[in-house]
Amino acid sequence: MTSPDHTGDFEQMVLxxxxxxxNEAYALDVLSELDARAGRxxxxxxxxxxxxxxxxxxxxxWQVEEAGPERGGHPRxxxxxxxxxxxxxxxxxxxxxxxxxxxxxxLGRSPS
Amino acid sequence: VKRATPxxxxxxxxxRCLPRDVRGRSILGDLHEAVGERYAAGDVRAPLWYFWHxxxxxxxxxxxxxxxxxALEGTRMIGLAQDARYALRTIRRDLRFFLFAALIxxxxxxxxxxxxxxxxxxVLRPLPFADSERLVWVALGTSGGMSSVTSRTSNLRDFRxxxxxxxxxxxYYAFFEYSxxxxxxxxxxxxxxxxxxxxxxxxxxxxxxxxxxxxxVEEGNWGGPSVAILTHAFWARRFAxxxxxxxSSITLNNQPTEVIGVLPPxxxxxxxxxxxxxxxxxxxxxxxxxxxxxxxxxxxxxxxEPGSTVEGxxxxxxxxxxxxxxxxxxxxxxxxxxxxxxxxxxxxFRSAMVVLAAAAAAVMLIACANLSNLLLARGPKRQxxxxxxxxxxxxxxxxxxxxxxxxxxxxxxxxxxxxFIAFAATRAVAGTSAISIPMLHAVSIDATALWFTxxxxxxxxxxxxxxxxxxxxxxxxxxxxRESSRRAGESKRHxxxxxxxxxxxxxxxxxxxxxxxxxxxxxxxxxxxDLGFQPAGTxxxxxxxxxxxxxxxxxxxxxxxxxxxxxxxPGVEAVGLTDTMPLGRNREWGLRAKGxxxxxxxxxxxxxxxxxxxxxxxxRIPLLAGRYLNAYDIGESxxxxxxxxxxxxxxxxxxxxxxQIVFINGDQEWQVVGVVGNVRHQSLEEAxxxxxxxxxxxxxxxxxxxxxxxxxxxxxxxxxxxxxxxxATDPTMPTGEFQTLNAVVDRAxxxxxxxxxxxxxxxxxxxxxxxxxxxxxxxxSVTQRTAEIGIRMAxxxxxxxxxxxxxxxxxxxxxxxxxxxxxxxxxxxxxIGSLLFGVRPTDALTFSAVMSILLLVSALAGxxxxxxxxxxxxxxxxxxx
Numbered sequence: 004m005t006s007p008d009h010t011g012d013f014e015q016m017v018l019x020x021x022x023x024x025x026n027e028a029y030a031l032d033v034l035s036e037l038d039a040r041a042g043r044x045x046x047x048x049x050x051x052x053x054x055x056x057x058x059x060x061x062x063x064x065w066q067v068e069e070a071g072p073e074r075g076g077h078p079r080x081x082x083x084x085x086x087x088x089x090x091x092x093x094x095x096x097x098x099x100x101x102x103x104x105x106x107x108x109x110l111g112r113s114p115s
Numbered sequence: 116v117k118r119a120t121p122x123x124x125x126x127x128x129x130x131r132c133l134p135r136d137v138r139g140r141s142i143l144g145d146l147h148e149a150v151g152e153r154y155a156a157g158d159v160r161a162p163l164w165y166f167w168h169x170x171x172x173x174x175x176x177x178x179x180x181x182x183x184x185x186a187l188e189g190t191r192m193i194g195l196a197q198d199a200r201y202a203l204r205t206i207r208r209d210l211r212f213f214l215f216a217a218l219i220x221x222x223x224x225x226x227x228x229x230x231x232x233x234x235x236x237x238v239l240r241p242l243p244f245a246d247s248e249r250l251v252w253v254a255l256g257t258s259g260g261m262s263s264v265t266s267r268t269s270n271l272r273d274f275r276x277x278x279x280x281x282x283x284x285x286x287y288y289a290f291f292e293y294s295x296x297x298x299x300x301x302x303x304x305x306x307x308x309x310x311x312x313x314x315x316x317x318x319x320x321x322x323x324x325x326x327x328x329x330x331x332v333e334e335g336n337w338g339g340p341s342v343a344i345l346t347h348a349f350w351a352r353r354f355a356x357x358x359x360x361x362x363s364s365i366t367l368n369n370q371p372t373e374v375i376g377v378l379p380p381x382x383x384x385x386x387x388x389x390x391x392x393x394x395x396x397x398x399x400x401x402x403x404x405x406x407x408x409x410x411x412x413x414x415x416x417x418x419x420e421p422g423s424t425v426e427g428x429x430x431x432x433x434x435x436x437x438x439x440x441x442x443x444x445x446x447x448x449x450x451x452x453x454x455x456x457x458x459x460x461x462x463x464f465r466s467a468m469v470v471l472a473a474a475a476a477a478v479m480l481i482a483c484a485n486l487s488n489l490l491l492a493r494g495p496k497r498q499x500x501x502x503x504x505x506x507x508x509x510x511x512x513x514x515x516x517x518x519x520x521x522x523x524x525x526x527x528x529x530x531x532x533x534x535f536i537a538f539a540a541t542r543a544v545a546g547t548s549a550i551s552i553p554m555l556h557a558v559s560i561d562a563t564a565l566w567f568t569x570x571x572x573x574x575x576x577x578x579x580x581x582x583x584x585x586x587x588x589x590x591x592x593x594x595x596x597r598e599s600s601r602r603a604g605e606s607k608r609h610x611x612x613x614x615x616x617x618x619x620x621x622x623x624x625x626x627x628x629x630x631x632x633x634x635x636x637x638x639x640x641x642x643x644x645d646l647g648f649q650p651a652g653t654x655x656x657x658x659x660x661x662x663x664x665x666x667x668x669x670x671x672x673x674x675x676x677x678x679x680x681x682x683x684x685p686g687v688e689a690v691g692l693t694d695t696m697p698l699g700r701n702r703e704w705g706l707r708a709k710g711x712x713x714x715x716x717x718x719x720x721x722x723x724x725x726x727x728x729x730x731x732x733x734x735r736i737p738l739l740a741g742r743y744l745n746a747y748d749i750g751e752s753x754x755x756x757x758x759x760x761x762x763x764x765x766x767x768x769x770x771x772x773x774x775q776i777v778f779i780n781g782d783q784e785w786q787v788v789g790v791v792g793n794v795r796h797q798s799l800e801e802a803x804x805x806x807x808x809x810x811x812x813x814x815x816x817x818x819x820x821x822x823x824x825x826x827x828x829x830x831x832x833x834x835x836x837x838x839x840x841x842x843a844t845d846p847t848m849p850t851g852e853f854q855t856l857n858a859v860v861d862r863a864x865x866x867x868x869x870x871x872x873x874x875x876x877x878x879x880x881x882x883x884x885x886x887x888x889x890x891x892x893x894x895x896s897v898t899q900r901t902a903e904i905g906i907r908m909a910x911x912x913x914x915x916x917x918x919x920x921x922x923x924x925x926x927x928x929x930x931x932x933x934x935x936x937x938x939x940x941x942x943x944x945x946x947i948g949s950l951l952f953g954v955r956p957t958d959a960l961t962f963s964a965v966m967s968i969l970l971l972v973s974a975l976a977g978x979x980x981x982x983x984x985x986x987x988x989x990x991x992x993x994x995x996x
Contacts, residue, residue, distance in 0.1 A: 029145075030141070030142075030145050031145055031148070031149060046168075046171045046172075046175075047142075047145070047146070047168055047171065047172055048171045048172040048173075048174060048175030048176070049175070051138075051142055051172065051175070051176075052175050052176075055138065067137055067141070070144055070148075073147075073148055073151055074144035074145075074147050074148045074151075075120060075121075075126070075143070075144065075147040076144075077140045077141060077143045077144025077147060078137055078140055078141050078144060079141055079144055079145075080137070080138070080141040
């Protein structure tokens with residue numbers, strides 16, 4: 004299994020999306036956030052599998068909310084990034100910055 | 116929107132694939148919520164959306180969860196899933212055996228699927244027309260050539276107006292292959308085949324042009340605008356499927372013709388009505404007095420009113436014909452025989468198809484018996500495992516189920532292989548135009564065929580698995596205890612079981628090989644038939660000029676020049692012209708000897724052929740009396756003809772036919788100047804009827820000509836030079852249509868060859884499998900009895916005696932199988948009697964040859980284990996036991 008310090012590109016995106024949603028993320032919102040911000044359209048199956056994986060690595064956790072008839076009586080999960088998840092994000096951001104440094108001449112300035 | 120929740124069954128199915136905890140349930144909830152929003156927004160595709168996403172999620176989660184016991188808890192599936200996983204493990208352990216076995220069963224299944232697919236459009240599926248069961252064929256009579264089954268257009272007109280049983284009646288001009296159209300324009304000049312159809316032809320069949328429109332009433336009138344609807348294949352080939360062709364004009368025989376439509380690919384006229392031929396376009400055929408004068412020309416097709424029956428329609432048409440005859444005593448050519456269109460098209464191939472299906476089923480049974488045997492041979496190995504399982508609490512039912520699941524998996528894997536085999540086979544069949552069997556173009560592996568394959572695979576799995584499963588599972592724990600003892604009685608019983616299976620295989624193989632042998636003999640007798648002409652070294656060209664000749668003389672001059680040019684090509688020995696090549700079309704005209712009175716309906720008919728004076732010699736049709744035609748039999752001289760032997764005997768029994776006068780279709784006198792040998796003109800199997808040869812130089816009544824060229828040079832060189840000679844005569848003449856006469860003969864025997872090849876392949880497979888079976892059984896029993904053989908040899912039995920005993924056993928098994936098979940073959944041969952030609956169903960030569968082959972093959976199969984037994988080293992054998 005991947006070491007928790009290194010996450011895949013898509014896993015990182017999911018973590019960031021959950022964070023962006025103020026740690027109050029429902030799966031459906033994560034899906035639209037990914038689409039809106041990153042232009043990543045993924046299937047639900049892929050998203051759920053990724054969430055399971057992040058959960059197993061301890062990078063996110065979730066709380067159960069009982070839900071009403073609009074969900075057919077099925078519960079709802081609210082995801083948030085764990086402290087460990089935040090640490091991993093920071094580590095990989097630092098690593099990325101180091102890798103990017105000095106490449107502006109070759110790659111141009113970032114659009115923002 | 117009626118319901119705002121996803122389909123319950125789908126949700127519970129999805130739930131089975133998901134983890135059984137809150138994770139899975141929250142996923143269900145998410146989907147539920149999302150689809151609810153879609154329902155609320157009034158999206159009618161909401162259920163589809165749910166289905167699609169449920170599938171995508173299920174695919175991700177199923178591998179981990181579907182076979183988890185938690186997912187199946189409380190269902191009866193749990194044991195089954197265990198068994199399936201256990202079976203997969205067993206298979207993995209012995210993958211090579213599994214693949215070999217799957218290949219064998221795959222051959223059997225492939226044969227069945229292929230035959231099913233060929234049969235399907237012809238026999239099982241309705242014709243590709245809407246409400247096709249109401250379509251009927253209205254023939255003039257039941258026997259004879261095409262002129263005896265086609266009708267005058269006045270019949271169609273009167274049936275249309277007088278009958279109540281039909282929703283509509285239509286027809287097509289059945290002699291369309293006599294006429295021909297030259298397409299001149301972009302690219303090479305090309306000869307096209309067009310069918311003239313009644314204006315409402317497509318409407319009655321409920322076929323809509325894919326592009327453009329159908330014929331209008333005005334276009335269906337005599338002298339109406341010249342229009343054509345292209346067949347899909349021709350449109351795709353010649354015009355690269357260009358939709359803008361509709362509405363444009365093409366030049367056919369120097370006449371501008373408007374393309375008004377394109378037929379859909381699903382309607383292939385030639386493949387449906389005239390298999391083995393080609394049709395490029397449809398044109399309207401007027402149902403008028405002008406076309407009525409052409410005589411019997413129309414193939415009538417009707418659509419019955421809902422609720423009408425073939426019998427009712429028949430009775431009504433009989434009545435109408437009686438009334439018409441009473442009102443118009445001088446009217447000729449009235450008659451109607453109604454039959455289902457499907458029956459008309461597919462009927463004569465049905466028995467052949469049933470035979471093929473039976474043969475494929477037999478191959479399948481042999482393959483099953485073979486695999487049963489292989490599995491039985493593995494019995495002792497597995498029996499220990501079974502005993503352990505049963506000691507651990509599995510009951511026999513569970514063990515049998517376990518083993519059956521294994522054989523089912525085997526058969527399903529075989530089914531997969533079978534689909535590939537069948538796919539390749541049907542691709543080959545559907546792509547050929549050399550076989551004149553209807554609806555072949557529609558042959559494919561479709562959903563029905565796949566369901567069929569699945570069904571056959573399951574059946575095969577049960578069939579091949581049940582005997583080994585029952586045998587291996589018996590005994591239970593006791594088997595372990597008795598493992599050390601030799602279980603002599605049991606072992607003997609199992610050997611007997613396996614021998615019975617081998618005998619059955621041998622018997623079935625014998626039936627198949629005998630049937631194949633009889634068909635082979637029939638095929639050879641057909642090829643041996645005296646054709647009456649010599650096809651070898653002869654080629655034929657379609658020669659159609661777009662010119663309109665002012666007079667018969669002008670036409671004669673043109674064709675004489677053409678023949679002279681071709682004659683000058685190096686290596687050409689003889690050239691002749693005819694409007695009817697052998698083994699293709701047919702027609703009938705009346706023929707009466709002068710001075711003879713014929714009873715009503717008793718007047719003879721003959722098959723007329725328009726030929727030039729060189730044709731008979733070019734074809735090497737032998738002259739029996741009188742003279743051949745010559746260059747002086749032209750328009751101005753008195754009309755002459757040559758008749759065949761059959762016509763001479765019928766018209767002038769015990770007289771000299773030469774110099775006699777006959778009437779053809781009327782009152783003009785024709786003088787018989789020669790008698791030639793009979794020619795097989797309709798098919799190789801049918802004896803010749805009455806035939807006559809009329810000089811084209813005297814008779815202008817022909818549509819298009821074929822030129823036969825006899826030469827000593829190879830076809831490739833000849834083709835180049837002859838084409839050049841034709842172009843020199845007429846630069847716009849299409850020259851692309853030529854064939855050897857041997858190819859014509861080949862096409863005529865193609866259904867028979869098709870049948871023979873398929874049945875031959877089945878028989879060969881059967882023989883191979885049966886030989887494998889014999890080998891397997893003996894090889895196994897030799898291995899089992901190594902110790903016994905060792906003791907015998909230690910006590911002084913010679914190698915020859917050991918060899919002799921094993922071979923004796925082999926031949927005993929083979930003989931019993933072949934004996935039973937021979938009896939079965941007598942029955943089978945009677946069933947295929949209608950397919951035989953020139954050979955009796957009980958042909959002694961075929962039977963004895965086949966039985967010898969089977970015994971010989973068995974001997975070979977038994978020899979290998981026998982030799983191994985004879986070479987047993989007593990010391991080694993005794994030590995190993």
